[in-house]
Amino acid sequence: MVRMSAEERRESVIRAATTEFARGGYHGTSTEAIARRVGVSQPYLFRLFPGKKAIFLAAAERCVEDTIRMFAEAAEGLEGEEARRAMGGAYVEAISEQPERLMMQMQMYLAVAAAEEEGDREFGEAVRTGWMRLWDTIHLPLGADAHETTTFLAQGMLINCLVAMGFPADHRVWAGLDPSEPDS
Amino acid sequence: MVRMSAEERRESVIRAATTEFARGGYHGTSTEAIARRVGVSQPYLFRLFPGKKAIFLAAAERCVEDTIRMFAEAAEGLEGEEARRAMGGAYVEAISEQPERLMMQMQMYLAVAAAEEEGDREFGEAVRTGWMRLWDTIHLPLGADAHETTTFLAQGMLINCLVAMGFPADHRVWAGLDPSEPDS
């Protein structure tokens, strides 16, 4: 057993929770599964976070932040088609190296409706704000072209879905999806 | 209490389950919620279907079928750009009139990974087959152009995500997304 500071543990929990929630969504993931992955007892999670929702929220926010930073860094100093290729490359790298981060975000999107009907309006607001930040982050390097931005994000969402469905990378449904090529 | 034939009831269950699963996903939806929506007792669902999974599967398959038929009918007799506009219009109509059908499909995509890790390989296979059928259905009217097909589906997935997040139709994040206009 390795003892850690509470702050470090919280980080571990966020990472583990991202992996687990990405797979099972909010309701399909037990706190016990998260605790097991962290290597800590299940009740201890409730000392680090006020509840399961807070863990989900923390993981979701972290994923959005990471993704925004990823695009910002990839596009740094670039513009237009060059920026697009750089960001596309970063996305492809992310999907192969940390698919949990992107699946977690899909789970997050789908969790909005359920949360909203349970009276939690804040969650949806946070998710939408995150999306807008992501939008703006890629909008600028793409020459502030709304159509380009939307096309880029649309391809990203399609990739997320194909990955979620478990299509292997060389499957024919990936045809026509090459972010390193321009779309028009 | 309205008495129905078992077959009619099963239809009602599929409709109700679509609405409920679309909102809460597999694990976030109780069989009681479905039964309540149908207007029938919870145990009776298990007379009509062997289990909760079977209900989810039936609803998922129905949604895919309906969507494929929708595109096939919209594009009937049309080709290329005309077919694209017709199918895009049908999609927009569907998203405003039966968003559950599309949200259910998103839930279905995300359920694949979880099912696969629980040893259920068939479910993922069925989902992927459905996607390929959808792909082929829109591929032909679009002049068998893989890039066009992918772009069309990508826009669809983006729309699904924006709807899931609860963005109102006039929000700025919808900018650049107009299926009635060509994309290049």
Added chain:
DNA sequence: ATAGTTAGTGATTGAGCACTAACTTCAATT
């Protein structure tokens, strides 16, 4: 009328889950 079938319910159960409370272990400080 009666025998048989089909639609549907109420009560219940066993498992899993989020969360709590009380206790223990360990490392740094005095």
Added chain:
DNA sequence: AATTGAAGTTAGTGCTCAATCACTAACTAT
């Protein structure tokens, strides 16, 4: 060496939920 505070555990509670079972009500054919 004793103290203390933070890290972590064990034991337990109340609740939800899928699924089962025994039963009733309504329809149908003879």
